[in-house]
Amino acid sequence: xxxxxxxxxxxxxxxxxxxxxxxxxxxxxxxxxxxxxxxxxxxxxxxxxxxxxxxxxxxxxxxxxxxxxxxxxxxxxxxxxxxxxxxxxxxxxxxxxxxxxxxxxxxxxxxxxxxxxxx
Amino acid sequence: xxxxxxxxxxxxxxxxxxxxxxxxxxxxxxxxxxxxxxxxxxxxxxxxxxxxxxxxxxxxxxxxxxxxxxxxxxxxxxxxxxxxxxxxxxxxxxxxxxxxxxxxxxxxxxxxxxxxxxxxxxxxxxxxxxxxxxxxxxxxxxxxxxxxxxxxxxxx
Numbered sequence: 001x002x003x004x005x006x007x008x009x010x011x012x013x014x015x016x017x018x019x020x021x022x023x024x025x026x027x028x029x030x031x032x033x034x035x036x037x038x039x040x041x042x043x044x045x046x047x048x049x050x051x052x053x054x055x056x057x058x059x060x061x062x063x064x065x066x067x068x069x070x071x072x073x074x075x076x077x078x079x080x081x082x083x084x085x086x087x088x089x090x091x092x093x094x095x096x097x098x099x100x101x102x103x104x105x106x107x108x109x110x111x112x113x114x115x116x117x118x119x
Numbered sequence: 120x121x122x123x124x125x126x127x128x129x130x131x132x133x134x135x136x137x138x139x140x141x142x143x144x145x146x147x148x149x150x151x152x153x154x155x156x157x158x159x160x161x162x163x164x165x166x167x168x169x170x171x172x173x174x175x176x177x178x179x180x181x182x183x184x185x186x187x188x189x190x191x192x193x194x195x196x197x198x199x200x201x202x203x204x205x206x207x208x209x210x211x212x213x214x215x216x217x218x219x220x221x222x223x224x225x226x227x228x229x230x231x232x233x234x235x236x237x238x239x240x241x242x243x244x245x246x247x248x249x250x251x252x253x254x255x256x257x258x259x260x261x262x263x264x265x266x267x268x269x270x271x272x273x274x275x
Contacts, residue, residue: 006168013164013220014157020215021156025147031218032251035227036258038219043262047270055186060167063186064193064220065160070259077267082275089267093260096187100221103191104228104252107198112232112244115202 005059012054012061035066042067046074072096152214159209159216167193167220190221197225202233227251 020034029037042065045051051071054062062068073093080092094101129137170192175185197217200206206226210217217223228248235247249256 006165009164009168010161013167014161014216017160017163017214017216017219018153018157020160020219021153022149024215025149025152031215031223032254034215035218035223036254039255039259040262043259043266046263047266058164059182060171060186060189061161061164063171063190064164064167064222066219066221066224066255068190069221069224069255070262073259073263074266077263078270081267081271086268086271089264089271093263093267099187100190100194100224101256103194104198104225105248107195107225108228108232108248109244111198111202111229112236112248115233117233117236118204118207 008058009061012058013064014061016061016065016067038065038067039070042070043074044070046071047078069097069100072100155212156214156216156219159213160219161216163193163217163220163222193221194225197222198229201226201229206230224252224255 016038020038023029023034023037024031042051045054045067051062051067052075055068055071073096076092076095076097077089078092080088080095082088084091167189171182171185171189174180174188175182178185180188197206200209200222206217206222207230210226215223217226228251231250231252232244232248235243235250237243238247
């Protein structure tokens with residue numbers, strides 16, 4: 001375990017949230033707009049090859065924010081396209097992100113079964 | 120929201136009223152919100168890093184492979200915290216600090232599922248679960264499709 005990784009994770013993860021908060025407070029964009037925007041931005045940075053470098057540097061600081069979802073979609077599509085051609089864009093799309101989507105659906109479903117809405 | 124420019128112009132009274140309201144409405148404490156978001160966003164990332172390292176060291180995975188179960192674990196934590204009603208209480212202070220990481224994705228799925236539970240398991244929980252998180256998936260996939268296509272056609 002490297003303490004440096006934790007420092008960068010904290011700084012980068014915090015910076016993502018900070019930017020989101022500033023956009024939320026200073027503009028008319030809703031949380032949904034901001035999170036969608038982050039995902040698109042992560043996808044573009046992933047396509048340019050910059051996001052993987054951020055992951056190497058900051059670990060979870062880069063993999064935890066939602067921008068990572070956009071990056072992971074792009075990496076899945078590109079890596080499968082490298083193996084199988086254009087069709088790989090479709091087949092590889094969810095290769096890396098299926099964990100997150102599946103977890104959200106399964107846990108979301110069972111939590112909704114067990115708990116009742118508050119208030 | 121910005122005003123629709125096609126609507127007829129404001130009367131003098133309306134203008135004066137808008138200015139009055141604008142001055143009276145309290146401004147959000149930008150600095151405090153930004154600092155709290157930074158702290159909580161950083162904290163979630165540190166917890167995520169810890170979980171990643173635990174998977175990496177106990178299951179003999181590479182850092183890249185350990186990222187996926189770590190994301191699932193954070194989604195699990197976010198989902199449970201939302202279910203017991205703690206998430207909203209923390210999010211009141213943390214703001215985007217909890218919304219920007221995957222915990223926010225989990226929260227948007229679970230809170231929608233809970234909100235529409237009374238409409239039944241199929242049309243409520245089943246269909247409306249992604250009423251908030253759906254836009255993130257849609258825009259993410261469309262972006263990735265366009266970039267992937269450019270890559271496949273012109274770069275590879």
